[in-house]
Amino acid sequence: MTDVELETTARFKEWDKSSENFLDEQARHEETLKxxxxxxxxxxxxADDKVSVFFGTxxxxxxxxxxxxxxxxxxxxAKDALDFAIDKAKRHAGGGAGAPDDNHHQATPI
Structure with a gap:
């Protein structure tokens, strides 16, 4: 994905370690933005109607x-939840801290 090493936190490591508690379906996305x-x-x-998501910016x-x-x-x-997580991550990437989550009239900043 990138030649930069990402400084993940304990939150990511904890989410990643809990991998034994999920069904077979999962989805991933990594991207370097403009x-x-x-x-x-x-x-x-x-579960049948629950998806766990992680996003990092x-x-x-x-x-x-x-x-x-x-x-x-x-x-x-998982695909629908992944789309949600990608949008949230891009919002936070815009301008450093990101566009406010409650500003739904603003286009995704990146």
Whole structure:
């Protein structure tokens, strides 16, 4: 993905270690954005209608801007949850800390 080593936190390591508690379906996305920030998004199905997601946004130097985990209820596939996580990560990458999550009229900044 990148030649920069990402400085993940305990939040990511804890989410990654809990991999034994999911069903077979999972999805991953990593990308370096135009502004040089890096995003990592992962989703895995943990029940018939629940998906666990992780997203991380990292600066040009690989430093953490934001890492977050969530359980998305009512979703039946990891792909839908992954799209959510990618959008959240891109919002945080825009301008360093990102566009406000509640500003739904603003286009994704990256």
């Amino acid at each position: 502004n040089g920030c890096h995003i990592v998004a992962r989703a895995r199905k943990i 990292y600066g040009v130097d690989g430093g953490v801007i934001k890492e977050q985990t969530e359980i998305r209820d009512g979703l039946t596939c």
